[in-house]
Amino acid sequence: xxxxxxxxxxxxxxxxxxxxxxxxxxxxxxxxxxxxxxxxxxxxxxxxxxxxxxxxxxxxxxxxxxxxxxxxxxxxxxxxxxxxxxxxxxxxxxxxxxxxxxxxxxxxxxxxxxxxxxxxxxxxxxxxxxxxxxxxxxxxxxxxxxxxxxxxxxxxxxxxxxxxxxxxxxxxxxxxxxxxxxxxxxxxxxxxxxxxxxxxxxxxxxxxxxxxxxxxxxxxxxxxxxxxxxxxxxxxxxxxxxxxxxxxxxxxxxxxxxxxxxxxxxxxxxxxxxxxxxxxxxxxxxxxxxxxxxxxxxxxxxxxxxxxxxxxxxxxxxxxxxxxxxxxxxxxxxxxxxxxxxxxxxxxxxxxxxxxxxxxxxxxxxxxxxxxxxxxxxxxxxxxxxxxxxxxxxxxxxxxxxxxxxxxxxxxxxxxxxxxxxxxxxxxxxxxxxxxxxxxxxxxxxxxxxxxxxxxxxxxxxxxxxxxxxxxxxxxxxxxxxxxxxxxxxxxxxxxxxxxxxxxxxxxxxxxxxxxxxxxxxxxxxxxxxxxxxxxxxxxxxxxxxxxxxxxxxxxxxxxxxxxxxxxxxxxxxxxxxxxxxxxxxxxxxxxxxxxxxxxxxxxxxxxxxxxxxxxxxxxxxxxxxxxxxxxxxxxxxxxxxxxxxxx
Amino acid sequence: xxxxxxxxxxxxxxxxxxxxxxxxxxxxxxxxxxxxxxxxxxxxxxxxxxxxxxxxxxxxxxxxxxxxxxxxxxxxxxxxxxxxxxxxxxxxxxxxxxxxxxxxxxxxxxxxxxxxxxxxxxxxxxxxxxxxxxxxx
Numbered sequence: 001x002x003x004x005x006x007x008x009x010x011x012x013x014x015x016x017x018x019x020x021x022x023x024x025x026x027x028x029x030x031x032x033x034x035x036x037x038x039x040x041x042x043x044x045x046x047x048x049x050x051x052x053x054x055x056x057x058x059x060x061x062x063x064x065x066x067x068x069x070x071x072x073x074x075x076x077x078x079x080x081x082x083x084x085x086x087x088x089x090x091x092x093x094x095x096x097x098x099x100x101x102x103x104x105x106x107x108x109x110x111x112x113x114x115x116x117x118x119x120x121x122x123x124x125x126x127x128x129x130x131x132x133x134x135x136x137x138x139x140x141x142x143x144x145x146x147x148x149x150x151x152x153x154x155x156x157x158x159x160x161x162x163x164x165x166x167x168x169x170x171x172x173x174x175x176x177x178x179x180x181x182x183x184x185x186x187x188x189x190x191x192x193x194x195x196x197x198x199x200x201x202x203x204x205x206x207x208x209x210x211x212x213x214x215x216x217x218x219x220x221x222x223x224x225x226x227x228x229x230x231x232x233x234x235x236x237x238x239x240x241x242x243x244x245x246x247x248x249x250x251x252x253x254x255x256x257x258x259x260x261x262x263x264x265x266x267x268x269x270x271x272x273x274x275x276x277x278x279x280x281x282x283x284x285x286x287x288x289x290x291x292x293x294x295x296x297x298x299x300x301x302x303x304x305x306x307x308x309x310x311x312x313x314x315x316x317x318x319x320x321x322x323x324x325x326x327x328x329x330x331x332x333x334x335x336x337x338x339x340x341x342x343x344x345x346x347x348x349x350x351x352x353x354x355x356x357x358x359x360x361x362x363x364x365x366x367x368x369x370x371x372x373x374x375x376x377x378x379x380x381x382x383x384x385x386x387x388x389x390x391x392x393x394x395x396x397x398x399x400x401x402x403x404x405x406x407x408x409x410x411x412x413x414x415x416x417x418x419x420x421x422x423x424x425x426x427x428x429x430x431x432x433x434x435x436x437x438x439x440x441x442x443x444x445x446x447x448x449x450x451x452x453x454x455x456x457x458x459x460x461x462x463x464x465x466x467x468x469x470x471x472x473x474x475x476x477x478x479x480x481x482x483x484x485x486x487x488x489x490x491x492x493x494x495x496x497x498x499x500x501x502x503x504x505x506x507x508x509x510x511x512x513x514x515x516x517x518x519x520x521x522x523x524x525x526x527x528x529x530x531x532x533x534x535x536x537x538x539x540x541x542x543x544x545x546x547x548x549x550x551x552x553x554x555x556x557x558x559x560x561x562x563x564x565x566x567x568x569x570x571x572x573x574x575x576x577x578x579x580x581x582x583x584x585x586x587x588x589x590x591x592x593x594x595x596x597x598x599x600x601x602x603x604x605x606x607x608x609x610x611x612x613x614x615x616x617x618x619x620x621x622x623x624x625x626x627x628x629x630x631x632x633x634x635x636x637x638x639x640x641x642x643x644x645x646x647x648x
Numbered sequence: 649x650x651x652x653x654x655x656x657x658x659x660x661x662x663x664x665x666x667x668x669x670x671x672x673x674x675x676x677x678x679x680x681x682x683x684x685x686x687x688x689x690x691x692x693x694x695x696x697x698x699x700x701x702x703x704x705x706x707x708x709x710x711x712x713x714x715x716x717x718x719x720x721x722x723x724x725x726x727x728x729x730x731x732x733x734x735x736x737x738x739x740x741x742x743x744x745x746x747x748x749x750x751x752x753x754x755x756x757x758x759x760x761x762x763x764x765x766x767x768x769x770x771x772x773x774x775x776x777x778x779x780x781x782x783x784x785x
Contacts, residue, residue, distance in 0.1 A: 234744075344656040356660050360667035367671060372682060382682040384701055386755075389678040393670040400663070524741070526716050584744050604741030605715050613715055613741055 002067060005055030005147045009096070012048035012103065013137040015041045016130050023127045035123050039110050042130060046107040049100040049137075056093060056146055057084050066153035069093060069146045075159035077552035077580050085170045086160050091294060091309070092146035094173065099136035101181050106133060109185060121203075124192035132184050135316050144309060162553070162579040162586045168228040176221030176248055180286040182214025183255065187283035190276055194327040199334050201269065204262050209640045211259055216636040218252050223629040234587045234602040236522065236617045238625065241390040246369045247289035253362035255282045257355045264351050267413070272335040273328065274355070280324040285362075287317055292369070343415040350408040357401045364393045391517075399451050402510060405503055406459040409466050428461040452514040456507045463500050463507075470497075490638075498639025505632030508624045515621025516598075528611045536618045538599055539563040540572070545610050554578040555588075558603055558612050562592060574603035574614070598622045680755060685726035685734055688758055701755045702765065707733060708748040720770070724752060734758070738767040745772040 019041035026034030056069075060083045065071040073086040073093070088097045106129040116122050140146065163169070186207035193203040225245065226238035239245060258278035261271050291313035328335070341348055367374075368385045375383040410424040436454040444450050467486065470493075474485040490497045525533040527542040534540075541561045548555055556576045562569045575588035592599040598619040605613040685704040704724035712721040720742050726732040736754055746752070755769035 341656055344659060349656050349659075352656065353659065353663065356663050360663060364667055364671045364674075368674075371675065371679070375679075383675070383679045384682045385675055385679050389674045392678065393667070393674045396670065397667060524718060526718070584747060586744050604743075607715050611716070613718060615741060 001055050001058050001062075001064070002147050002149060005052050005059070006145070008048045008052035008055060009137065009141050009145075009147070012045050012052060012099070013134065013141050015045040015048060016103075016134045016137055019045065020127060020130045020134065023123050023130070027123050027127075032117060035117060035126075038123070038126060042103075042106055042110055042126060045130075045133065046103040049096075049103040053087070053096060053100045056096060057087055059147075060084055060086055063157070065155070065157045066149050067146075068148045068150050071150060071154055071157040073157070073160050075157040075552075075580075078157075078160055078165075079551060082160055082165055082170070088173050088177075089160055089164055092140065092144045092148075094177070095136055095140050095144050096146050097174065098177055098181060099133060099140060101178060102129070102133050102136065102184060105181055105185060106130065109188075119198075121189075121192040121196035121198050124195045125188045128188035128191045129184060132188075135312075139309065139312060143312070159552075159579070162577065163232055165579075166228060166232050168224050169232065172221055172224040172228055175217050175224060179214045179216075179218030179221055180251070180290070182210055182217060183251070183279075183283050183286055185210040186214075186279050190279045191324070191327060194276065194331045197331070197334065199272065199331060201265050201272075204266055204275065208262065209642070211255070211262065212636050212640045215252075215255050215259055216633050216640075218248070218255065219629065219633055219636065222248050222252060223626070223633075227626060230622075231589050231591065234589050234604075234615075236520075236600055236602075236615075236619065238622075241365075241368075241387050243369050244293050246365050246390075247292040250362050250366050250369075251282055251285035251289055253358050253365070254278060254285055257358040257362075258282055260351050260358075261355055264348055268348060270337045270341070270348070271352075272337055273332065276328050276331075276335065278355075280320075280328070284317055284320050284324070287313065287320065291317065345411060345416045345421070347408060347411050347413045347416075350404050350411055354401060354404045354408070357397055357404065361394050361397045361401070364397070365390060368393070395448055398510075399448070399455060402452070402455040402459060402506070405506065406455065406462045409462050409500070424465075427465055428458055431461045432458040446518060449514050449518040452510055456510050456514075459503060459507050463504050466500060467497075494641055495639050498635045498637070500635070501638060502632045502635030505628045505630070505635055508628030508631055510628070512621050512624030512626075512628055516619045516625065519620045521618040523616050524614065525616075526607070526611055526613045528609070533614065533616065535616050537565050538569075538616075538618065539566075540601070540614070540616065542612060542614075545606070545612070546573075552580045554580075556606055558606075560601070562599065572599065572601050574601045576603055576606055593623055595623055596620065684728075685724060686729055686732045688734065689732050689763075697757065699755055699757055699768070701753065701769075702734070702758070703727065703751065703753045704734070705730070705751050706746070706748055711748060713742055720746075724754070724765075727751065734763055734765050736765045736767055738770045740770065743770060743772045746770070 019038045022034050022038035022041060025031070026038060059067050059070050060074055061080065063070070063074065063076060063083070065075075069090060069092050070086075073089040074083050078086070087093045106126070109125065109129060113119075113122050113125065186203075189203040189207045193199055222245075225248070229240070230236075230238040258275065261275055261278065264271050265275050291310065294309050294313065341352065343349065368389050372382050372384045375381060406428065410421070410428065412420055432454055435457045436450065439450060439453055444453060470489050471482055471486045474480065474489045475482060478485065480488065521536045523533060523535040527533060529542055529544060532539050532541040539562075541563070543559045543561055546555075546557045546559065548557075554577070556578075557573045558575075559571060559573045562572050570592060572590045572592055574590040577586045577588055579586065587602050587604055590601045598617075600617040600619055602615045603612050604615055607613070680699050680701045682701045682703070685702060688700070688702055702724070704726055707723040707725050707730075710721075710723035714720075718740055720738045720740070722736055723733050724736050738754070738756075751773040753769075753771040753773070754765060754767040756765055756767035758765045
């Protein structure tokens with residue numbers, strides 16, 4: 001199976017490179033037969049990379065520990081599900097996984113464009129996709145081969161890091177990858193449009209589904225990562241502005257900006273250069289994210305170790321960047337638009353501001369992440385910034401973004417009249433002022449939380465008003481009752497309303513983030529059996545300790561009874577787990593989640609007479625972070641559900 | 649028409665200025681020097697009351713963990729030159745990965761006279777057995 005896997009990798013690379021040669025010759029000779037052969041070569045690439053992935057999964061399943069990668073990330077005691085998913089637990093397998101998904105994506109694009117072969121930009125799309133594939137395939141057949149054998153066959157593998165044995169962590173990396181990989185398609189279309197000179201907005205229309213889908217996957221990936229950190233790492237938070245987290249967040253921000261201005265270009269045919277720049281930036285930042293994580297240039301708690309791949313990624317990124325800058329500069333004249341922004345009081349300009357703020361957040365995050373390197377290069381002293389920096393800089397920017405999100409639908413396209421403004425702003429403004437006053441009276445006095453909650457009300461109101469006016473208009477038009485008119489309206493105009501639903505998800509998330517950051521309670525205590533501790537309205541009593549075995553772990557679980565306001569509210573049992581193949585125990589979080597707040601309990605230590613050290617936190621509203629994330633993703637998906645009728 | 653466009657540009661510049669100001673102010677107020685143990689010992693390089701971040705390895709046999717009061721005392725040595733050491737004190741539970749020999753990152757205040765480091769943040773890196781703590785990209 002090992003040599004089969006190796007062979008498939010090499011064949012995949014050969015077909016990829018061969019396809020690129022065929023495309024290049026086909027383009028220069030203008031020979032459609034060669035392009036058709038190239039399509040077949042790229043289909044074969046998909047088949048062979050799939051077989052290579054299958055081979056590696058097989059080796060994991062049967063436990064061939066002579067394969068270095070299998071030995072490093074699994075062992076006999078590991079459940080089969082984790083064995084197979086260990087495929088992407090390390091670098092070599094991740095790169096293979098990446099190459100595989102990209103080859104499938106390429107096959108889909110090739111299939112979808114089967115009737116567009118005569119179009120001059122189609123071969124270039126294939127060429128870019130194959131070019132990116134070849135980079136990853138090159139890495140796995142040369143420096144990062146997952147099928148490398150050890151000189152001897154160990155009896156067992158080293159096992160998978162216990163912290164990765166968690167369903168959230170299993171799906172976090174692949175969804176993130178899928179998002180990253182998905183952006184290769186719009187990138188390829190954009191480059192092809194510039195090379196072939198077909199610069200109308202058709203590339204945007206054709207890649208809209210890919211854009212939004214990739215964005216959705218990236219969003220899911222980031223949220224899963226946050227949730228994993230929350231339930232698994234045990235420090236009580238979900239986001240620490242760690243370089244690795246930032247590496248996925250920065251492309252997300254730029255992609256979000258791109259999705260918004262793509263709408264402007266489709267509607268008003270402006271901001272062409274801007275959109276080209278954004279998609280190129282998104283894609284390069286996706287690669288850059290991988291580079292940051294893989295090269296070991298930055299100190300991170302997520303310690304991956306330097307791997308020697310950094311140089312290859314740097315060269316690849318430099319090539320992408322130079323090529324893209326050259327192309328944008330060369331097609332600058334053709335990309336310029338006759339139209340421009342007509343008024344600063346227009347919906348277009350709110351999109352522009354949303355972009356500026358998103359990019360400002362992206363670049364300040366990038367700057368902060370890279371600051372240790374920058375400061376060392378410039379002054380010789382390494383200076384790091386951490387959570388306080390990012391919160392300080394990004395909180396006001398996010399609030400500004402939220403404000404723009406609320407204003408946007410209230411302002412008409414092109415140019416808003418004073419009358420139009422007065423009418424649209426009245427209800428949201430009154431609601432916001434009213435609820436702010438109520439919140440102030442209720443004791444929410446700190447500036448940022450008050451602003452965040454007020455702006456959330458503002459945005460939510462504008463969305464509700466939008467839904468209500470739409471429904472009313474449909475009711476009048478069709479005579480349907482509201483409960484039928486509303487879902488029908490949503491469905492008919494799902495592209496538009498999907499966006500609003502995503503914004504509503506953002507609002508819910510903001511509420512969750514604000515609540516859990518600003519009103520968090522934390523306590524620490526060491527308890528002997530029968531003793532209690534208090535936190536907020538809760539009281540926890542330590543009843544007893546249980547010890548049992550499960551799969552590959554030895555578990556110590558403390559049982560605690562939870563009282564809220566003096567009444568019994570259930571039990572909670574934080575654990576300490578000793579995995580067969582790990583030296584250090586892991587701390588397992590125990591959660592009691594409600595819509596209002598989470599009770600978050602970890603047990604960092606167990607003493608000799610079974611006294612336990614507890615770390616307890618009350619995180620208000622945190623569940624809304626996940627609910628909001630879900631709604632955001634749902635909105636994104638709704639907006640790209642294809643209509644049955646083929647739109648030509 | 650032209651005049652109104654200027655307002656949009658002015659707005660954009662305003663946002664960028666605010667963002668730039670926040671970044672600069674954020675770095676000057678929350679930026680933390682990051683030194684190795686040897687660099688810290690080489691001389692007083694920062695005011696005593698300002699937080700710094702250091703990295704080093706936990707010296708075998710120096711860990712003194714009072715679990716009841718959650719006080720963790722240990723000695724860190726320079727990653728390269730193990731003769732250079734600092735005594736560290738941390739109030740809080742030891743992280744899972746914290747054992748002798750492991751590489752730690754500390755943030756806190758260093759006192760030159762007593763050669764002690766009062767840490768407010770303690771991060772322990774996963775031991776070399778796993779080359780990754782989180783699964784990979």
